[in-house]
Amino acid sequence: MSIYVFKTSVTSKDIGVINSILGTIIPKIKWNYDLEDCDNILKIESPVDIRDLVCSHLRIEGYLCEELE
Numbered sequence: 001m002s003i004y005v006f007k008t009s010v011t012s013k014d015i016g017v018i019n020s021i022l023g024t025i026i027p028k029i030k031w032n033y034d035l036e037d038c039d040n041i042l043k044i045e046s047p048v049d050i051r052d053l054v055c056s057h058l059r060i061e062g063y064l065c066e067e068l069e
Contacts, residue, residue, distance in 0.1 A: 001047050006054065007039040009064035017061070018042075025057050026050055039068065 010018050012035055022031055026046065034041040042065070044050060051067050058065035 001045055002049070004044045004046065004051055004054070005068045006042040006044070007064070007066050007068050008042050008058065010040050010042060010058075011035065014063070018058070018063070021057055021061060022054070025053055041068075 010033065015033065022029070022044075026044070029044060029046045029050070031042060031044040034043070042054075044054065055065045055067065
């Protein structure tokens, strides 16, 4: 299991939309947010590499999403 950490432009008002997107593209995967961090962190725990999938879908919806190293 790997943990992927992303810098995003997600705000608390966007959580419902983002949860819907993530639930559709990566069902049964755990994720959480740290919106108090200046980078509005999204952390995803997944057994498969989901980096490109998550970033591309969030960008299509107009959100910043880039993996943090």
